[in-house]
Amino acid sequence: xxxxxxxxxxxxxxxxxxxxxxxxxxxxxxxWPAAVVVAALLAAVVGALSLRTTGIFFxxxxxxxxxxxxxALVAVKAWGGNDGLPLDARSxxxxxxxxxxxxxxxxxxxxxxxxxALAAQLVESRFGMVLRxxxxxxxxxxxxxxxxxxxxLIAFVVAGAGAxxxxxxxxxxxxxxxxxxxxxxxxxxxxxxxxxxGLGSLAGAVYGAAVLLGLESFLAGFTEHxxxxxxxxxxxxxxxxxxxxxxxxxxxxxx
Amino acid sequence: xxxxxxxxxxxxxxxxxxxxxxxxALEVRTGECHALIGPNGAGKTTLxxxxxxxxxxxxxxxxxxxxxxxxxxxxxxxxxxxxxxxQITTLIGDFTAEDxxxxxxxxxxxxxxxxxxxxxxxxxxxxxxRAALVxxxxxxxxxxxxxxxxxxxxxxxxxxxxxxxxxAVLLLDEPMAGLxxxxxxAMIALLREIKPxxxxxxxxxDMEAVAELADRVTVLVSGRAIASGSxxxxxxxxxxxxxxxGDDG
Numbered sequence: 292x293x294x295x296x297x298x299x300x301x302x303x304x305x306x307x308x309x310x311x312x313x314x315x316x317x318x319x320x321x322x323w324p325a326a327v328v329v330a331a332l333l334a335a336v337v338g339a340l341s342l343r344t345t346g347i348f349f350x351x352x353x354x355x356x357x358x359x360x361x362x363a364l365v366a367v368k369a370w371g372g373n374d375g376l377p378l379d380a381r382s383x384x385x386x387x388x389x390x391x392x393x394x395x396x397x398x399x400x401x402x403x404x405x406x407x408a409l410a411a412q413l414v415e416s417r418f419g420m421v422l423r424x425x426x427x428x429x430x431x432x433x434x435x436x437x438x439x440x441x442x443x444l445i446a447f448v449v450a451g452a453g454a455x456x457x458x459x460x461x462x463x464x465x466x467x468x469x470x471x472x473x474x475x476x477x478x479x480x481x482x483x484x485x486x487x488x489g490l491g492s493l494a495g496a497v498y499g500a501a502v503l504l505g506l507e508s509f510l511a512g513f514t515e516h517x518x519x520x521x522x523x524x525x526x527x528x529x530x531x532x533x534x535x536x537x538x539x540x541x542x543x544x545x546x
Numbered sequence: 547x548x549x550x551x552x553x554x555x556x557x558x559x560x561x562x563x564x565x566x567x568x569x570x571a572l573e574v575r576t577g578e579c580h581a582l583i584g585p586n587g588a589g590k591t592t593l594x595x596x597x598x599x600x601x602x603x604x605x606x607x608x609x610x611x612x613x614x615x616x617x618x619x620x621x622x623x624x625x626x627x628x629x630x631x632x633q634i635t636t637l638i639g640d641f642t643a644e645d646x647x648x649x650x651x652x653x654x655x656x657x658x659x660x661x662x663x664x665x666x667x668x669x670x671x672x673x674x675x676r677a678a679l680v681x682x683x684x685x686x687x688x689x690x691x692x693x694x695x696x697x698x699x700x701x702x703x704x705x706x707x708x709x710x711x712x713x714a715v716l717l718l719d720e721p722m723a724g725l726x727x728x729x730x731x732a733m734i735a736l737l738r739e740i741k742p743x744x745x746x747x748x749x750x751x752d753m754e755a756v757a758e759l760a761d762r763v764t765v766l767v768s769g770r771a772i773a774s775g776s777x778x779x780x781x782x783x784x785x786x787x788x789x790x791x792g793d794d795g
Contacts, residue, residue: 417652417660417668424649427638434598434632435711436624436653 292426292443295350296337296357297481300330300451302364302473304458309376309468319382319389323459330455331448333360338447342440357478364470375469382463389463399460403497406453410493413449422446426491454481487528489535498537549612550575551745552597552628552715557606559589559596559769566592567603568769574715574745579737581748581760581777585789589769590749591633594717597747598630599623610715624653629713631704633720633749639693643684643703646692647675650710678710679703682736698729705733709740716744722752734758765789 304326311322341352370376381389389395413419424432425439432439462468471477480503488499506524510517532539550573559567566589574580582590595601597608599620608616615623638646648671655670665671679688682702687695692703701721708716721737722730734755737746741759750756756763757777764774767789773780780786 412664413661415664415666416662417657417665417671419661420645420649420652420665424638424641427640428636430600431632431636431638432649433600433620434624434630434636435650435707436621438619438621 292342292345293350293482294341294353294447294450295475295478295482296353296355297450297454298473298475298477299337299357299360300334300454301458301461301477301481302360302468302470303330303333304455305462305468305472306364306370306376306458307455308382308459308462309378310370312378312380312382313370313376317380317382319384319463322382323456326459327452327455330458331452334448334451334454335444338444338451342443342447354475354478357473357475361470361473361475364473371469373470375467375471378462378466378468381466395464399464402456402460406456407493407497410449410453414493418442418445483525485535487525487535489537489539492535492537495535495537499535502536549609551611552747553609554597555607555609557593557596557603557608559592559601559603565769567596567606570606570766570769570771572764572771572774574747576714576745577742578761579741579746579748579759581750581756581763582766583750583753583756583763584766588766590766591719593766594630594719594747594749597717598628624711627712627714628717629708629711629715630717631708631719631721633723635697635700635704637692637700637703637707640691642689642691643679643695643699643706644672644675644688646703647678647706647710648672650707651675651678654710654712674710678706681709682706683732697724698726701725701729701733702736705736713744716740716746718746718748718750720749720751722750722755730755 307326307329308322311317311325316322337353337356341349341356344352364370365373381395383389384398387394387398389398414423421432421437421439421442424435425437425442429439458472461472484499484503485496486499487503488497489495506521507517510520528536553573555571557567557570558565570593572580572582582593584590592601596603599615599618599622603616606616607614610623610626610628615626618626638649641649648665651671651674652665676685676688679685682705684699684702684706687699692700695703701724705721718737721733725733730752737748737759740746748756748759760777762774763777763780764771765780765786766772772789773783773786775783
């Protein structure tokens with residue numbers, strides 16, 4: 292199941308931080324959890340409706356919700372509308388100076404490691420077994436007695452919460468949020484990262500993000516038309532390494 | 547007399563003009579094997595799908611231990627104690643044999659909302675899973691990926707999964723399909739051993755298996771139950787001979 296609307300939760304997280312800052316709440320320990328909760332709630336609503344469908348319909352419904360979020364953000368004048376909302380300063384984390392760029396980097400890295408570790412644990416848990424079973428054969432998993440919808444919804448909410456956290460961190464980094472965060476090209480970028488790295492593996496998504504952003508800066512150093520060679524590289528990967536870079540590196544039998 | 551474990555009455559299902567279940571009634575008691583036979587396209591698998599909750603009937607009722615389950619979905623029925631095997635092997639291919647069974651054990655244990663402890667080292671899941679594998683003779687293959695098992699082994703794994711669900715009603719969709727001679731005999735012996743504890747509904751083309759296992763046989767032709775009785779009585783029924791068994795009966 293591929294969600295084409297993860298930008299919506301990314302934006303939800305970013306805007307939560309920005310709007311709280313606008314109202315004078317700049318404590319990271321309040322703003323970041325709030326961002327996660329707002330994104331998770333949004334994902335719960337979208338998931339409850341979209342997970343009743345599968346395949347192309349699921350992709351379209353998740354996309355439609357993301358577009359609704361995008362246009363809603365454009366419409367809200369109090370949050371800057373189309374122009375977005377700048378943050379006067381980064382949030383405050385007790386004892387850690389987020390104004391320092393490398394400190395912010397390591398905070399982000401630490402949270403990434405924590406989230407990946409959490410997700411990896413989840414995959415190996417009883418809950419994860421049901422989820423993997425449903426991915427492989429939903430019919431069998433239902434026949435065993437698992438209400439698969441509930442499991443998929445929880446996974447969807449966890450993914451939305453993660454996107455919300457990354458949106459919050461993005462807002463801190465850029466000190467700016469705009470409806471662009473929820474645009475469908477952003478969702479597409481997330482998907483490219485996942486496909487590049489390898490669908491269905493946690494490490495793959497991390498590799499994919501790193502490789503995509505790395506390639507982007509590398510190619511942009513040569514030409515302003517860097518998207519052209521990037522597209523060609525993507526094409527080759529999709530055609531020849533169907534399990535993505537990670538699947539290719541890790542061998543054929545390791546999921 | 548106690549109520550049957552599974553009782554079906556007036557069951558009707560049509561896909562457009564094609565009637566696949568036409569006023570079907572049958573029951574299965576605990577300790578009994580009720581075989582469902584009939585030519586291809588008679589509606590046997592669709593009937594089983596209705597009993598399992600995958601297909602919703604147009605009319606009629608399905609009762610499980612006296613309780614009306616006609617409107618329940620497949621997951622709810624499985625939790626009540628109705629297990630099924632699939633005609634076309636439906637395993638989780640990238641799980642090991644043991645993982646496949648462990649998932650079934652987990653479904654019975656009511657606590658799958660555990661997000662932290664690794665399921666692979668969970669003795670509460672692993673021990674019953676291994677026991678079920680040993681019971682069907684797959685003990686040595688526990689660590690093999692389900693998709694790497696031979697066909698006969700996959701059929702046995704299907705059965706081990708159903709057993710691990712500890713069902714009261716066991717719906718078997720052609721468990722002998724594709725098995726060799728020796729494998730069929732092993733499967734028959736295994737089903738005979740399981741039979742006393744469950745109500746078994748068996749769809750099967752292998753007449754040797756039906757003769758060995760079935761206490762009652764219902765013959766389904768074009769969605770209608772045209773005859774029901776002991777195997778000996780059914781095979782001599784002229785309507786059945788005409789419709790199904792043909793000359794080789």
